[in-house]
Amino acid sequence: MNIFTRRRKELEAFKRAVLNRKREHQTAQIPDNLFEACPSCGKSYLQDKLQENLYVCPDCGFHIRIGARERISQLCDSFRETDKTFCVPDKDFPGYSEKLDKARDLTGLRDACVCGVAKIGEQRFMLCVMDSRFMMGSMGQTVGEKIVRTVEGAIRRHLPLVIFTTSGGARMQEGILSLIQMARTSAALEKLSEEQLPYISILTDPTTGGVSASFAMLADIILAEPGALIGFAGRRVIASTVREELPEDFQRAEFLLEKGFVDRIVDRRDLKDELGVLLSLHERRPLWT
Amino acid sequence: MDVTAENPSVSENPSGLREAERQIAELAEHQCRVGEGTPEWEDLETQIRKLRKAAFADLTPWDKVWLARHPSRPKAEDYIERLFPDLIELKGDRCFADDPALIGGVCEFDGRPVTVLAQAKGRSTAENIRRSFGMMHPEGYRKAMRLARQAEKFRRPVITLIDTSGAYPGKGAEERGQAQAIAECLKLFSGLKTPVIGIVLSEGGSGGALALSVCDHLAMLEHAVYSVLSPEGFASILWRDESRAEEAAGVMELTAQDLKKKGVIDSIIREPLGAHNDFNYVCSQIDEMLREQLAGLSRKKPSQLSADRLRRIRSWGIDSRRQRTEQE
Numbered sequence: 001m002n003i004f005t006r007r008r009k010e011l012e013a014f015k016r017a018v019l020n021r022k023r024e025h026q027t028a029q030i031p032d033n034l035f036e037a038c039p040s041c042g043k044s045y046l047q048d049k050l051q052e053n054l055y056v057c058p059d060c061g062f063h064i065r066i067g068a069r070e071r072i073s074q075l076c077d078s079f080r081e082t083d084k085t086f087c088v089p090d091k092d093f094p095g096y097s098e099k100l101d102k103a104r105d106l107t108g109l110r111d112a113c114v115c116g117v118a119k120i121g122e123q124r125f126m127l128c129v130m131d132s133r134f135m136m137g138s139m140g141q142t143v144g145e146k147i148v149r150t151v152e153g154a155i156r157r158h159l160p161l162v163i164f165t166t167s168g169g170a171r172m173q174e175g176i177l178s179l180i181q182m183a184r185t186s187a188a189l190e191k192l193s194e195e196q197l198p199y200i201s202i203l204t205d206p207t208t209g210g211v212s213a214s215f216a217m218l219a220d221i222i223l224a225e226p227g228a229l230i231g232f233a234g235r236r237v238i239a240s241t242v243r244e245e246l247p248e249d250f251q252r253a254e255f256l257l258e259k260g261f262v263d264r265i266v267d268r269r270d271l272k273d274e275l276g277v278l279l280s281l282h283e284r285r286p287l288w289t
Numbered sequence: 290m291d292v293t294a295e296n297p298s299v300s301e302n303p304s305g306l307r308e309a310e311r312q313i314a315e316l317a318e319h320q321c322r323v324g325e326g327t328p329e330w331e332d333l334e335t336q337i338r339k340l341r342k343a344a345f346a347d348l349t350p351w352d353k354v355w356l357a358r359h360p361s362r363p364k365a366e367d368y369i370e371r372l373f374p375d376l377i378e379l380k381g382d383r384c385f386a387d388d389p390a391l392i393g394g395v396c397e398f399d400g401r402p403v404t405v406l407a408q409a410k411g412r413s414t415a416e417n418i419r420r421s422f423g424m425m426h427p428e429g430y431r432k433a434m435r436l437a438r439q440a441e442k443f444r445r446p447v448i449t450l451i452d453t454s455g456a457y458p459g460k461g462a463e464e465r466g467q468a469q470a471i472a473e474c475l476k477l478f479s480g481l482k483t484p485v486i487g488i489v490l491s492e493g494g495s496g497g498a499l500a501l502s503v504c505d506h507l508a509m510l511e512h513a514v515y516s517v518l519s520p521e522g523f524a525s526i527l528w529r530d531e532s533r534a535e536e537a538a539g540v541m542e543l544t545a546q547d548l549k550k551k552g553v554i555d556s557i558i559r560e561p562l563g564a565h566n567d568f569n570y571v572c573s574q575i576d577e578m579l580r581e582q583l584a585g586l587s588r589k590k591p592s593q594l595s596a597d598r599l600r601r602i603r604s605w606g607i608d609s610r611r612q613r614t615e616q617e
Contacts, residue, residue, distance in 0.1 A: 179496070
């Protein structure tokens with residue numbers, strides 16, 4: 001191996017490392033730096049400019065992951081939070097309370113979702129937004145219970161339900177009690193169906209595991225953000241089972257749209273308008289007379 | 290979740306149970322040599338029984354994981370042959386295919402028609418490959434839903450037998466909506482207007498098992514395990530080290546006894562010496578439990594059944610005394 005091929009190899013390895021690092025940081029780091037780079041194309045923008053563009057890259061259109069509070073401020077004309085301090089006592093599991101503390105410090109949330117009564121224009125609805133910065137949006141007892149309560153809130157108030165999902169799946173540390181949240185949330189939605197109240201879910205990056213296999217996929221209308229990773233099993237697990245190359249867009253929103261599991265892919269900048277229209281189309285009114 | 294990892298070879302288990310099983314095998318071999326009926330044979334028989342009893346008296350969670358996956362542990366088909374011998378198998382999801390990982394059908398039980406849905410691991414390697422080691426595809430969950438709706442229509446109870454390490458993680462499964470199929474299954478069963486009784490036979494893993502666990506009475510065999518993920522997967526996600534599966538099993542609270550304490554399951558079916566050593570006894574216990582539960586549930590009106598089940602799932606796994614409710 002001469003010096004040039006070695007150099008080239010080193011350079012390639014460096015490039016790969018940089019690319020990998022980029023993929024790891026797909027969440028908007030809001031408070032710290034003045035500039036932020038698009039995780040996809042690498043271009044840097046002023047924080048303000050990105051925020052103004054709803055954290056969609058002005059150049060390549062990449063949808064950067066955003067937290068629950070940011071989502072709510074983008075979307076709602078008014079928002080009143082419910083179950084703000086609700087939290088199931090932390091389970092005693094090695095290292096779990098430290099992880100929770102870290103996530104709480106990072107996000108200012110008690111757990112991985114925020115719920116409340118929201119308004120777009122004059123349309124009132126129950127809203128639940130998950131936050132991937134909080135332990136990858138994993139669903140434990142607190143998230144499960146808050147979703148169940150939000151669904152019940154929709155029934156009690158006769159309001160439509162909107163949920164923004166982002167989650168890696170069940171929260172391992174809470175074991176079986178996190179698994180059964182899949183059944184609890186699905187059963188709550190069965191009651192919502194019986195009441196004939198509309199439910200719209202918006203699948204954002206990433207929506208996988210126990211969340212995709214429960215409330216995310218049970219909506220009357222399922223929207224997705226462009227490029228969002230959506231699926232049940234992890235890509236690595238599947239690759240090791242099938243032992244073949246998976247297509248580039250495998251488990252992306254566009255792939256699910258093509259396979260018929262998502263109604264529409266909506267650009268974040270159009271989402272507020274589209275959601276407003278969809279909600280108004282589901283207003284209760286008398287059948288044509 | 291590697292397919293080969295789902296069927297670990299028996300020799301991997303380093304526990305006391307394995308040592309006991311090895312000794313028992315040796316004794317049994319010796320027993321064959323001395324011939325049945327001799328005093329020595331009787332003596333060996335007592336020794337074997339004693340050894341087995343001692344081994345099963347104090348099983349670790351990892352022993353139970355090993356036991357739950359033991360090749361000689363009875364599979365769904367064994368239970369069907371014994372409990373539902375006249376089962377007429379009904380196949381297909383009417384959309385795409387039939388999933389051999391789920392056996393579905395109708396038969397008579399205790400003088401009434403019932404629908405049986407059983408996750409079937411194979412009894413041989415060839416059969417395991419055909420049945421994808423009991424890991425269901427979306428078409429399996431859709432078949433389960435079709436037969437559950439049919440059961441509701443004709444007002445017959447549903448009995449589910451659970452034995453899977455999880456839903457199949459594959460390309461086709463994702464393309465055909467594994468997540469959507471499981472989600473719909475959870476929703477449908479929660480509101481089904483006919484009795485549903487579930488039994489965890491050996492291994493209950495992740496959403497793939499949960500999809501058939503939404504029921505009015507969930508029973509579990511004494512040495513079965515039920516968890517959010519396989520111990521290997523759990524160790525791999527939390528500690529990035531699959532080899533710490535034994536340690537994971539120790540902290541996952543996946544045994545029937547743990548789950549009963551947490552209120553996740555309703556009853557435990559005894560198997561003092563393991564289902565493979567005492568199949569008749571285990572079957573008679575299941576039979577008795579099913580008769581008792583069916584008699585009670587059949588008295589309820591269909592609408593009452595679904596209302597009760599929805600309420601039951603609403604409070605599933607919640608310890609009301611522990612929960613702080615600082616609402617709004």
